[in-house]
Amino acid sequence: MLSLFPDLLNYSFLAPFILRVVIGLIFIDLGFLIFKSEKKRWVASFETLGLHPVSFFVPLYGVLQTVGGILLLIGLWTQAAALAFAILTGVELYIEWRAREVLKRDIVFYILIFAASVSLLLTGPGAYAIDLPL
DSSP: OOOSSGGGGGGTTHHHHHHHHHHHHHHHHHHHHHHTTTHHHHHHHHHHHTOSOHHHHHHHHHHHHHHHHHHHHHTSSHHHHHHHHHHHHHHHHHHHHHOHHHHOSOHHHHHHHHHHHHHHHHHOOOSSOTTOOO
16 A cells, blocks of 8 residues: 655654653653652552552662663663563553552553553664664
């Protein structure tokens, strides 16, 4: 099938870059929220899920999200970070689907972040990344 804008296909290497930067910024923000305004909610969520000690797992989760977001932002170990985020977001998606009162986010948000993480896992980092394939 013919493309509607075939000249834009010359810039397809920018698509994973844009996705990587946006998802990286989202996860950096989510990581900071765990340490600030959403800390009590995450503590309650981890207690509900039976993950103890909560005082260890909640900050660990915030650090994982922040560091993973930074890795995506700079394009270092993109596929590893995308795999980790796909797994973590898949778990959050399942929790949101089974117990909506635990996480309090829209299920569409988790589906979008999951799909973007899987896309980055499959396509790689795109342009302007440190770990471009050789």
